[in-house]
Amino acid sequence: MSGNRSAPAAPTAALLMLADGRFPAGGHAHSGGLExxxxxxxxxxxxxxxxxxxxRAATSxxxxxxxxxxxxxxAGSGSAKTADTGRTAELDTEYEARTPAPALRAxxxxxxxxxxxxxxxxxxxxxxxxxxxxxxxxPHQPVALGxxxxxxxxxxxxxxxxxxxxxxxxxxxxxxxLLGLDPFAVHAVLARLAPELDRLADAADAHAAGxxxxxxxxxxxxxxxxxAEHHATWEVRLFAS
Amino acid sequence: xxxxxDDPETQQAHSxxxxxxxxxxxxxIPGRPLRIGLGGPVGSGKTALVAALCRSLAGEVRLAxxxxxxxxxxxxxxxxxxxxxxxxxVRAVETGCCPHTAIRDxxxxxxEAVEDLEHSLPPLDLVLIESGGxxxxxxxxxxxxxxxxxxxxxxxxxxxxRKGGPGVTSSDLLVINKTDLAxxxxxxxxxxxxxxxxxxxxxxxxxxxxVEDPQAHDITAWVRERLGEDG
Numbered sequence: 001m002s003g004n005r006s007a008p009a010a011p012t013a014a015l016l017m018l019a020d021g022r023f024p025a026g027g028h029a030h031s032g033g034l035e036x037x038x039x040x041x042x043x044x045x046x047x048x049x050x051x052x053x054x055x056r057a058a059t060s061x062x063x064x065x066x067x068x069x070x071x072x073x074x075a076g077s078g079s080a081k082t083a084d085t086g087r088t089a090e091l092d093t094e095y096e097a098r099t100p101a102p103a104l105r106a107x108x109x110x111x112x113x114x115x116x117x118x119x120x121x122x123x124x125x126x127x128x129x130x131x132x133x134x135x136x137x138x139p140h141q142p143v144a145l146g147x148x149x150x151x152x153x154x155x156x157x158x159x160x161x162x163x164x165x166x167x168x169x170x171x172x173x174x175x176x177x178l179l180g181l182d183p184f185a186v187h188a189v190l191a192r193l194a195p196e197l198d199r200l201a202d203a204a205d206a207h208a209a210g211x212x213x214x215x216x217x218x219x220x221x222x223x224x225x226x227x228a229e230h231h232a233t234w235e236v237r238l239f240a241s
Numbered sequence: 242x243x244x245x246x247d248d249p250e251t252q253q254a255h256s257x258x259x260x261x262x263x264x265x266x267x268x269x270i271p272g273r274p275l276r277i278g279l280g281g282p283v284g285s286g287k288t289a290l291v292a293a294l295c296r297s298l299a300g301e302v303r304l305a306x307x308x309x310x311x312x313x314x315x316x317x318x319x320x321x322x323x324x325x326x327x328x329x330x331v332r333a334v335e336t337g338c339c340p341h342t343a344i345r346d347x348x349x350x351x352x353e354a355v356e357d358l359e360h361s362l363p364p365l366d367l368v369l370i371e372s373g374g375x376x377x378x379x380x381x382x383x384x385x386x387x388x389x390x391x392x393x394x395x396x397x398x399x400x401x402x403r404k405g406g407p408g409v410t411s412s413d414l415l416v417i418n419k420t421d422l423a424x425x426x427x428x429x430x431x432x433x434x435x436x437x438x439x440x441x442x443x444x445x446x447x448x449x450x451x452v453e454d455p456q457a458h459d460i461t462a463w464v465r466e467r468l469g470e471d472g
Contacts, residue, residue: 026349029337113242114349117356121244132242177338240335240350 014152018145019162021169026114030107031174031239032056032167036227038178046182049175050189053168057197059221061167064142065204066217067095068163069156071146073208075127085134087213088143094213095140101225103232105140107241113138115148125151160204164197174239245270245352265383274305274365275468276355278344278381280408281392283374286418286451288319290392291371293457294464295325302468304367305330305358307351309343310374332358340373348385367468377406388467390460394419395428402436410440414447414463421450 017023034052037043043052074087099105116139120128131139131147139147142163149159172190176183207216228241269275279287291306298304306326310333320326332354336343343350355368370386372379381389391412393401396419402409409415415437423430430448437446447459 022346024347024349026347026353028339028342028347029335029350031337110350110353114353117242117244117352118349120242124244138242174337237335239337 010155010158011153015149015154015158015162018149018152018154019165021173023118025118026111027166027170028173029240030111030170031178031241032060032171033224033227033231033241034171034174035178035237035239036231038175039231040227043175044179046185046189049172049179049181049186050192053171053189053193054196055221056171056224057164057168057193057200059219060224061164061197062200062204062219063095063098063217064145064163064167065160065200066207067091067140067142068146068149069160069201069204069208070211070213070216071143072150072154072156072159073146075131075147075150085130088131088139088147089134090213091146091216092135092140092143094216095142098218098220099140100220101228103228103241104225106232107228108140108142109138110240111141112144115141115144119144119148119151123148123151127151155205156208157201157205160201160208161197163204164200168193168197178238243356245273245356267383267385267387269387269470272364273359274303274355274368275388276368276370276386277464277467278370278372278386278389279392280344280372280375280379280381280389280412281416282376282394282397285374285392285394285397286449287371287374287392289451290390290416290418290449290457290460291369292320292323292325293451293455294369294461295320297456297458297461298367298464299325302366303362303364304369305332305362305365307332307334307354307358307368307370309334309336309340309351309370309372329362330358336373340375341379344370344372344381344385345379346382348382351385367464377401377404377408380407380412388413390414390416390463392416392418395423395430395433396426398426399428399430399433400436402433402440405440409437411444413467414445414460415441416447416449416460418449418451420448421452 034043037052043049071088071091099108116128116132127147128151145163146159149162168190172186175181176186231237279291281287306320320331321328334343334350334354351370358368359365389412391408417433420430449457449460
């Protein structure tokens with residue numbers, strides 16, 4: 001009604017669906033390193049959980065957000081029928097370089113394949129077929145997320161926001177299940193994190209278009225990498241990563 | 242990462258005319274394996290039944306197994322230890338403390354495991370998907386399996402069929418296992434049979450004792466019938 005035609009309101013319903021923990025792309029079985037952090041005694045309560053989540057958002061979350069935003073822009077930059085898969089493949093390679101732990105590479109590609117498989121039924125689109133064809137082993141999760149976001153009519157900021165939401169809500173839910181933390185207290189942590197997640201999404205969005213893939217964000221969390229490698233060798237684990 | 246139930250023509254050709262019970266059934270896709278889910282409470286004998294089916298069908302059916310046990314490799318190891326299936330034919334799926342989610346609400350990890358088996362092995366006829374032990378309300382999504390077997394056992398009490406729940410009432414086959422223990426736990430098999438029929442109408446129920454019938458002949462026959470159907 002307020003009718004500024006050049007800046008329509010950002011779509012909200014599709015973003016809520018994509019970011020919803022109930023979206024069936026297999027994320028519920030991944031703890032984002034939390035299961036290993038709990039076993040190492042690093043996360044024991046909501047205070048240590050908050051520190052873990054802040055660290056995760058600022059490192060692997062920020063990197064995932066940067067690549068989701070860039071992949072979203074790339075998916076919209078090709079012709080009407082096909083996405084710019086050259087740029088997308090480049091993003092995938094650069095994300096791989098930012099993911100040194102083999103266990104996390106495997107987890108990311110698995111989650112990317114699962115998201116792409118779900119999305120191809122939920123909202124079939126040529127850009128998704130092109131992504132599957134360009135990366136037969138499966139795209140990394142943030143690359144898949146950005147492309148799927150585009151096919152749902154979302155922009156790079158929304159893609160980044162979804163990546164950051166995913167980066168903290170997965171481990172937060174895992175903490176409720178593994179440690180029996182009060183879910184209200186855990187969501188109080190998430191509420192306190194919200195402004196920081198928005199700021200990180202803004203930063204990711206700012207580099208979604210013009211920045212060469214190799215120059216995108218690369219903050220790393222070596223401890224998460226080490227945790228992931230330990231976790232992958234466990235005989236008994238409840239979460240896939 | 243391909244969608245596997247998106248072909249409207251296949252869906253049309255195989256869709257069941259009966260409303261209700263068969264609504265939303267996963268269509269068979271020619272060239273891809275039949276998928277049968279085995280669910281049921283903890284300790285009811287799902288893994289032992291999977292092992293029996295593997296032994297009985299090994300010579301005639303090209304098969305693989307996906308396990309969803311919460312202890313990840315435990316069930317897979319059981320199958321491997323017993324020499325039932327080689328390693329490459331068993332995949333373990335982690336369920337993040339929610340075994341029912343992985344077979345019903347978010348089937349992605351299981352679809353991924355099925356597709357991985359299909360890619361890495363020669364053509365398959367059958368994939369058995371064993372759920373983690375859960376409760377009476379856990380059932381498989383029609384997006385994941387073509388048929389499902391629900392396994393309960395007499396030591397859970399002979400009231401279990403009367404309690405119902407979707408596994409008891411609507412699974413394609415209800416198996417009441419460990420009948421050899423019935424006397425020791427005061428379970429009345431006649432009561433269980435009557436209650437099961439009451440809940441399930443004409444859907445089949447089979448009693449099983451793997452002690453007395455290690456090949457699970459009745460269950461194997463039921464699986465053979467499903468394999469013989471169109472697809």
